Amino acid sequence: MREMAWSAAARTFNMPAIDVGALRRRGPLAVGIGCASVATTSLWRSSSSSLRSKPLACLSISTDASIKQAVQTDKAPAALGPYSQAIKANNLVFVSGVLGLIPETGKFISDNVEDQTEQVLKNMGEILKASGASYSSVVKTTIMLADLKDFKKVNEIYAKYFHAPAPARSTYQVAALPLDARIEIECIAAL
Numbered sequence: 001m002r003e004m005a006w007s008a009a010a011r012t013f014n015m016p017a018i019d020v021g022a023l024r025r026r027g028p029l030a031v032g033i034g035c036a037s038v039a040t041t042s043l044w045r046s047s048s049s050s051l052r053s054k055p056l057a058c059l060s061i062s063t064d065a066s067i068k069q070a071v072q073t074d075k076a077p078a079a080l081g082p083y084s085q086a087i088k089a090n091n092l093v094f095v096s097g098v099l100g101l102i103p104e105t106g107k108f109i110s111d112n113v114e115d116q117t118e119q120v121l122k123n124m125g126e127i128l129k130a131s132g133a134s135y136s137s138v139v140k141t142t143i144m145l146a147d148l149k150d151f152k153k154v155n156e157i158y159a160k161y162f163h164a165p166a167p168a169r170s171t172y173q174v175a176a177l178p179l180d181a182r183i184e185i186e187c188i189a190a191l
Contacts, residue, residue, distance in 0.1 A: 073130035076123040077101040080178055085127050091191045093131040097144065097184040098124045099177070113150040113182040117157045120185050125161070133189040138167045140188045146181065148173035154183060 071086035077099060079085055086095040100109050100116030101123070109119040128134055141162075143154065151171065159166075167187070177184050 071095075071127060071131040073126050075103055075126035075130070077103050077106060086131050088131055088191065093128065093133045093137075093189040093191060095124060095127050095131075095187045095189070097178075097186040098127065099179065099181045099184055101179075108179070108181070111182070113145075113147075114153055114157060116182045117154050120183055121157065121161045124185060124187060128187075128189055131189070132191055135161050136163070137189045137191070138162065138187045139190055140168045141170075142186050143169065143171040144174045144177060144184045145171065146174065146177055146183070150182065 067089055069088040070084040071088055071093065073085065076085060079096065080099075083096055086093050098120050100119035101107065102109055102119065103123065103126075109115045125135060128138070143158075145151065145154065148171075154171075
């Protein structure tokens with residue numbers, strides 16, 4: 001894991017790879033580059049197994065455009081503006097807010113929240129699939145509702161797609177949603 005963190009930092013900053021494992025065996029090491037750092041100390045060699053198994057490492061997430069990849073599929077509605085259906089970066093997938101639109105027509109499946117929720121989650125599933133992820137790899141969702149009274153109805157449908165351990169989640173009632181949708185859901189998934 002330590003070597004992977006250093007390797008990722010080295011790639012981010014276009015630096016040559018260093019065998020951190022070999023350096024760690026020779027003595028303490030502390031390296032800092034910008035906001036990425038990898039540190040090793042004699043704590044790794046201490047008798048405390050909790051310290052030995054959890055080295056100190058910190059690595060920032062890069063915003064380098066070369067590691068950011070747009071995800072696009074015709075099996076989900078196209079973005080309604082200047083944004084991507086999803087972005088893959090740093091072993092994560094960030095799925096934009098998804099509406100209950102039928103991909104082929106661009107129209108809502110119906111006006112009721114149950115049908116829209118089902119369609120939102122189907123569309124989200126297609127975007128996740130196109131990115132190499134799935135419902136089971138989702139770590140966080142954000143649900144935006146036109147009416148918070150629909151919370152229970154949405155939960156019943158949502159539970160069919162996200163099994164234990166369910167992702168972390170936030171749910172909000174908002175003043176309005178695009179195209180007067182009843183629900184919009186966005187998510188973050190691990191790759």
